[in-house]
Amino acid sequence: MMKVFLLGLALLRVDSLMYPAVISPQDPTLLIGSSLTASCSVDAGSSLRAEDLYWTLNGRRLPAETYEVLNATTLSVTISSLNGSQQQSGDNLVCHSRDGGILAGSCLYIGLPPEKPTNISCWSKNMKDLTCKWAPGTEGETYLHTNYTLKYKLRWYGRDNTCQQYHTAGPYSCHIPKDLALFTPYEIWVEASNRLGVAVSEVVMLDIVDVVTTDPPSNVHVSRVGDLEDQLSVRWSAPPALKDFLFQAKYQIQYRVEDSSEWKQVVDNVGNQTSCRLAGLRPGTVYFVQVRCNPFGIYGSKKAGIWSDWSNPTAASTPRNGRATGVCEPKNGEHNNTLRRELKQFFGWMRKHGSSYGCANLSIKMYDQWRVSLQKSHKTRNQVLSGDKS
Incomplete structure (x- = not known):
């Protein structure tokens, strides 16, 4: 019994040494x-007195004028206009x-109640x-x-x-x-909850059917x-994950030149088709090209759908010619004149070669063939002009 009593006294003595205030x-x-007014009280059996104490907050010593001796073993400190805690684990008042x-420490948790997300x-x-995002509120911090x-x-x-x-x-x-x-x-x-x-x-x-997105086109x-x-031709595959569902798809295409980081979006709505010509x-x-998909109308949903991420960039180059590459965008009114001039040239070419093709065979391929022949004539003319200059 005496041994137990002595052991208890020893533990109390160790505890008082470890936590003297x-x-x-x-x-x-x-x-x-x-x-905040806080007080620090040392053990009455200690040799320390209130005059032997001082305070720090986050390692910075607080001025003596904020102290008050309450009794022989107790010193208080008053801190006014507290700022938000420098760390979420609390500020250290020591x-x-x-x-x-x-001698002792206390954590101060100073902040604001949460805002409505x-x-x-x-x-x-x-x-x-289902994935959801939100904003933490008007103030946030x-x-x-x-x-x-x-x-x-x-x-x-x-x-x-509860989401996990x-x-x-x-x-x-x-x-x-x-x-x-x-x-x-x-x-x-x-x-949102805090202290x-x-x-x-x-x-x-x-x-769920109103907020569907999918993988980028493959x-x-x-x-x-x-x-x-x-011109460049772009082709892609519809998202395979939705092949078993009744839905429509919109696609967007963007491209950039190799030495630029600026993407240009050229097609806002390609419909259900899976190809496009730039x-x-x-x-x-x-040129680097990317495509993304917006599945909408799933099972008759009336919502707009959500765009997928962009596909990985795919690169291709246009053929090189001998002409200068700088082209200005036509001003208002000039586009119609240019189109009218091109159509006049195309139909003139058709009259010349019409006997070979016939009207029944008129197609976009013939237009492309005319463009190729036009570009070849430009190259030949540029080569002749270059030879004359030399």
Whole structure:
């Protein structure tokens, strides 16, 4: 019995040596702009007195005029107009002895309650999952660790479900990988919580078939159009993941020249077709081309659909010619004159070669053949002019 008593005394002695002082309040949570008065009390049996103590906040010594001796063993400090915590784990308020030893510490959590999350947007990849993103609120920064929880449920029945896979599409996002119903609206909302409170977003209602996106178009090929020096042909495959679903597709194409980072979007809506011809390009130039897809009207949905990511860039070059490559965009009114002049030249060529083809064989291929012959005549003329100059 005596051994147990002595062991207890020894433990108390060790505890008093390890923690020779106590700070009150311990680990408080405070609003930005508020004030705090904290006290540090040393053990009465210690040789330390209140005059032997001082305070630091995040390693910076606080001025003596903010101190007050409350009694022989207790020193308080008052901090006014607190700023937000420098770290989400809390600011370190520490009580020291005269020689710099650490006697006790307290974490100050200084910040703001969470704002109501906003701008919830969701998309489903091939109708197999659901990913949602949101904004943290108008202010955003709370200076405190803030948890965001995305919840969802079927609109007319069912229990609340909590999303589990966070940060999959950015810091404020969550991914629901499976077990989703079609043709039944979901209610989706986000709850934000920290030490100072809870805020809940507005509820968003959506049907999975209305927010479908898909993979980028595959098998993108870019090739020359015969000898036409200002055109390239682009072909691609429709998204295979949606081949079993009734839907329509829109495609967009963008391209850039090899030595530029600026993409030019030339086709806003290619419809269901999976090929397109780019015209008005610079001869002898390498172009990079990308395609993306927007599946819409799935099972009769009236929503606009969501664009996929762009396909990987595919490169091809236009044929080179001997002419200068700089081409100005026609001004208003000049385009019609140019088109009229080209048609006049084309029909003149048709009258000359019409007996060989006949009207029944009139097609875009004949127009392309005329363009090739026109470009060859330009090359021949340029070569003659170059020879005359030399």
